[in-house]
Amino acid sequence: MIRLKQYIGFGLYLTLNMFFILFFLIVQSDFIISGLFLVWANMTVYAVRDLKSKGMLFAFCVAFFSFLMGRHLLSYYFNYEVEVFSEEINTHAELCMLLSLLTVFFSYIFFYVRNRRKNKQSHAEYVLPDRYIKIIRKYSLRIFWVAFVFSVIYAIFIVVLVHTIGYLASYTVEGKEMMRGNYLLLTLNRIEQALPVAFCCYLATFPERKSCNKICMFYFLYLALTLLGGQRGPFILGTLFLMIYYFYRNKREGEIWIKKSWIRMGLIAFPFLLAGLGIFSKIRTGDKIEFSNVGDSIVDFVYNNGVSVNVIKRSYELDSRLRSDRFYSLHFLHDGVFGLVFGSDGAGNNADKATEGYHLAHALPYLMFRDKYLEGAGTGTSYIAELYHDFGYIGIVLGNVIYGFLLASLAKFDKNKPFNTSVKLLIITRLLWAPRGGFTEFITILSLPATIFIYVAVFWGAFLVFNIPRRRYTKLGVG
Template sequence: MNRKIVSIYNIVICISVIICIFSLINNSTSILIVDLGIVTITILCKTFQSLEKHIGLFFFEVFTILFLSGSVFLNFFVDKNTGLETLFSSEIIFHTIFCLYLSQIALYVGYQIQDFSMKKKNITSSSISSEKIKLIQTTSMLCLGITVIPKILVEIERSRIINEIGYVESYLGYSSSLPGFIQRIAQGYNLFFWLFLCTKPSKKRTFFVLGINILIALISLRSGKRSSFILPIVMTIIYLFYRNKEEKEGKIWIKKRWILYGVILSPFIIAIAQQFTYTRINLSTDYSIVENIRKAFEESSVNLIAYGKMLDDVIPDNGYTFGLLWMVLIRNQSIFGNLLGIEPLSNQTVAMALQGNSFGQTITYLVNPNIYFRGGGLGSSYIAEAYKDFGYIGIILFSILIGVLLYRFTNSKTQNVYIQCFMFIMLSNLLLAPRDSAFGFICNTFTITNLLYVFIFFIFVELYYRRYRGNNR
């Protein structure tokens, strides 16, 4: 990127910090919300200078707007009747905007630091031989073929059950009619999907597999879960830009103007997804496209930051930033739990809400216990968790970490297929951090199922490759 343009962005960010200080001195919510808008637009403009390089940051900003800041902008610039000012005091609203502003500034700083440090380093990465890459590609394609049918069956059944018993009620758990081994096989789909794509297959094979993945996303949309539909599309775009950057034969996998077309079509996509959301909870769907878009921002941007501040004295100090890691690795593992004398907690219970380490469950229980006991939830947010545990410093540090990771995941020089695979899976989970637990991207990536499957896959490939190479000497 042109150094002059980068300097302009840095100057704008510095001016923004001065404006923020002015708004803090004068306690001006209006100035702070405009300042937040300036930073958001600056980051988006930066990404458009080189989408191949900054595509991960671009979509993280999109999800931040959708899940967090969208309702704030909507309330102040479009529609004053979105409910923000009726639910929260002016002090809490100011705090919410300031938290969002801090997260954006720290995200930018972390991203720039990593960008600068990567330019200074001459990174050489270990690579895998072309013969082994072909073997990994063939084997992962075979595994993908084995897992895709069970994956489709699981998604179809989930949609059917949600339509029968309701979306919220399904979170209390349901008994699947599919055999257990079918469900276990389906859980390996995402891993083998990315393993195959990271071997950089031909265009024909790539688009065939991507098309199947979009088909599965469309099936999952029938259940009304928008993220299961939108995230695969987003990751498809990110992958195609990755192939653009890695392409050495001049092939174009995706053009920047396609993103522009996507931006133009995004209101219709959001409106369609919102219609499916209404069907999952049996509400009227007689809304215009504009009304659907407005409601999508209102409902997606559940302001957990504001709720967290409002209930700060009531929320137990259980440690939420690392809470999911604690529950996955210790509390919910019978071996470690028994050794440490820690009892596992069941979801959607009072014990989990008050003694557990899930901010999403605690905040839902305190805000709307009826929804909580029915199986529903408001979700979580890395910003709300970081503030509860560590204050504003926590928001700054964790946002810097996210900025660093976003850059590394989309600009990695590694040629190791396995590392690339897990980077893509982590990136897909990291994009949801504005509405997910702080370390959800780690826990949802390095699951026992993923680790077991990749271990078996790795051992098989290594043994087969050594035998194959030995027979051809």
């Protein structure tokens, strides 16, 4: 039966590839862009066949298509209106994306197979006492509820702020100073940063389904509230995060976490969700809303959301004007606790941060449209653009080998290593955001003072309460 499934799977792979190759030959598609889509399609199918272990890889494929590939493919195959770039720049962007996907795909397979072999060969590891895990769960849950209440209050304030001064204005220096000058709001912001950390610590203890469903429901409500404040990113990434976790827990201990009815409802709701997000992006920036049908709204969402491919193009076009003494891919050195040592870039959109700072997300839009940038507009960044600026094509390859390793390590979570598991869970959203975010944002989130404080409070506090001997504590790997 297993061998039959393998033959069927291979047949589907072959049929799918033959279909796309025939399509590319008929439309006389460019070799690089054809290869880009083929690699992405094979990578996605490879992940879908085992979502329980490869849900993270599937989510990365979704993010990569949404944030980078989609817009470019619309312009190439359907002549969708986009900015005009030279053939050299378009080829560069296509080559960067192809190199990234190829490297991630093959390095993921290598590390995934290697990790599975190591897990099979490894002997039974030390099993944490159930009481110790329950203490971690209790502490993280208490912090979660406290952080949840204050995070909701802060999210409501952001909703009011955005609807009062406008979405773009909230990113200006004045908008940021409005919050920085208010110690109450600054405190609420720091507490909000602690919410996902406490949430991941709780999930790392593998709670029972009923309890987990309740906590995840409240967390999803918080994500929906951030959406009203103009933040699509946290909502999309948070939803993908919950999907990855539930796919991993599904049927792993003989218990069904994802019902078939949920999958059906999700498939039905998915197009309408994309259409809604597409309309929402126009509402937050004050653009005119034109709705004809769900299909057009989905296309608009892909088009608007895939704007990060332009970061790769513009950074290549303006590379000579970007500072060569700045390593934008290492921006984590100027964030979190590292910023206290190496210097922080500060908050808000301002000229000093754009010209003297270490974030491509500020340097690039300042070169492109100076006045609009100072008014709050931006381009975002992309880990691919940062790697190319800093180290060229070889940097893209090496950087994506690291990503392949990280994605493969997220194929397995261990209940008996709650600290390691919570760290893995915490960096998931940062890795998914990488096509539209910085290369080392997964390090930045771990270096935030709020993150460090929560880890100390939960794991060191649990250790003290459990009162286990020093030698045994070392075995647990929580120090």
